Amino acid sequence: MPLLIKNANEIVTMQSSVNGPRTGKAMSELSIIKNGSILVEDDCIIAIGPLAEIQQQFAEQVAQADIVDATGKVVMPGLVDCHTHLVHGGTREHELNMRLSGATYMEIMNAGGGIHYTTTKTREASFDELYEKTVKILNQFLTYGVTTIEAKSGYGLDWETEKKQLEVVKKLQETHEIDLVSTFMGAHAVPSEYKGREDDFVDVVINEMLPKVAELGLAEFNDVFCEKGVFTPEQSRKILLAGKEYGLTPKIHADEIEPYEGAELAAELGAISAEHLLVASDEGIEAMAKAGTIAVLLPGTAFFLRAPFARGRLMIDRGVPVAISTDFNPGSSPTISLPFIQNLACMNMGMTMEEVLVATTINAAYAINRGEKVGSLEVGKKADILLLNVPNYKQLQYFYGMNHTDTVIKAGEVVVKEGVFIR
Numbered sequence: 001m002p003l004l005i006k007n008a009n010e011i012v013t014m015q016s017s018v019n020g021p022r023t024g025k026a027m028s029e030l031s032i033i034k035n036g037s038i039l040v041e042d043d044c045i046i047a048i049g050p051l052a053e054i055q056q057q058f059a060e061q062v063a064q065a066d067i068v069d070a071t072g073k074v075v076m077p078g079l080v081d082c083h084t085h086l087v088h089g090g091t092r093e094h095e096l097n098m099r100l101s102g103a104t105y106m107e108i109m110n111a112g113g114g115i116h117y118t119t120t121k122t123r124e125a126s127f128d129e130l131y132e133k134t135v136k137i138l139n140q141f142l143t144y145g146v147t148t149i150e151a152k153s154g155y156g157l158d159w160e161t162e163k164k165q166l167e168v169v170k171k172l173q174e175t176h177e178i179d180l181v182s183t184f185m186g187a188h189a190v191p192s193e194y195k196g197r198e199d200d201f202v203d204v205v206i207n208e209m210l211p212k213v214a215e216l217g218l219a220e221f222n223d224v225f226c227e228k229g230v231f232t233p234e235q236s237r238k239i240l241l242a243g244k245e246y247g248l249t250p251k252i253h254a255d256e257i258e259p260y261e262g263a264e265l266a267a268e269l270g271a272i273s274a275e276h277l278l279v280a281s282d283e284g285i286e287a288m289a290k291a292g293t294i295a296v297l298l299p300g301t302a303f304f305l306r307a308p309f310a311r312g313r314l315m316i317d318r319g320v321p322v323a324i325s326t327d328f329n330p331g332s333s334p335t336i337s338l339p340f341i342q343n344l345a346c347m348n349m350g351m352t353m354e355e356v357l358v359a360t361t362i363n364a365a366y367a368i369n370r371g372e373k374v375g376s377l378e379v380g381k382k383a384d385i386l387l388l389n390v391p392n393y394k395q396l397q398y399f400y401g402m403n404h405t406d407t408v409i410k411a412g413e414v415v416v417k418e419g420v421f422i423r
């Protein structure tokens, strides 16, 4: 049955004359249609514009269509969360008071907490436990308007558990409404059993894990935590180049806590994105602009770690394509609210109300190689569409810290109605 979304106050289409990730002024192009309608057939958008025109061109489909009334609402593309550590065991609320009393993220990790704690919990959890837990999280993501999510492994740090995490994602790709994109991150930390033998663990990632990830087709991307005390730029380069040999596209956790030339490395390797970049250098930003590396900025992490925010404004002004994401994980950003992350990006990184919408839709889609399919409302693209309970898009950042999602249409089907997930 076709679906007709009728009479939206504003359709924020994200269409642009620019192809590919948006940079500079193109990051402000929302291409809004007032009083517009959208016709969907199967899982695709087949028409978008004034209702009268659609009726004329597609009379038959319009006559049969289910109607979704968008009067008074904003309609926009489903949000894309392009950086999460989705599948993991346990939670880490006990670390919050430690950090509020002055302990740093790295101190907690070096004392065996942090990523190591979550690794233990993830190793202990069964496949079914991880799967059931993640289904609930994804259902919640959907009610916040998120329709595509990237998911990183990296809480196994041994092959058995890395594989378990990646296979949970694989099963969810088949069963859940949200589209999932898989990233292998075996190099998320050096597991405690390899303490003092860091290079041996790098060899395990390269010679034992990467070939199996590729053979089993468990990931599209390969990510490394390039950070002082975790993996050096040299080790990161080795791991990312090895991944390339197996057809995995490099991503990199770069310059999150201390400047470490991670942005420079991402540009050098032709990584699709460098992520975090809280303390990226001027030279690194320049190199990314030249190479077209997408900056995936994660203001929730700066907020929750009480760290300086990434220089989003400067990056956009220098020509770097910017995406923003939750970084959903149990340690540095335990939130699924991408709308709140948009608010943070406006208030703390100097990004405009328009730029944060581009950064969480089309640019986020390009950061996970989905820009041709989702991230904007255009004929031929997947019908991942939100109806928001606001009369204009500016209220999304103005009424902050709220979830304005009313209806979510995923691949042409209504899956959230009046804010409630309906299966």
Ligand code: NIG
Residues within 6 Å of the ligand: 085, 114, 115, 118, 225, 253, 256, 301, 327, 329, 330, 331, 332, 333
């Ligand atoms: O992106 N920096 C490394 N990884 C995550 C945090 C993981 C954790 O603390 O569990 C991040 O911030």
Ligand code: FE
Residues within 6 Å of the ligand: 083, 084, 085, 253, 327, 329
């Ligand atoms: Fe992360």
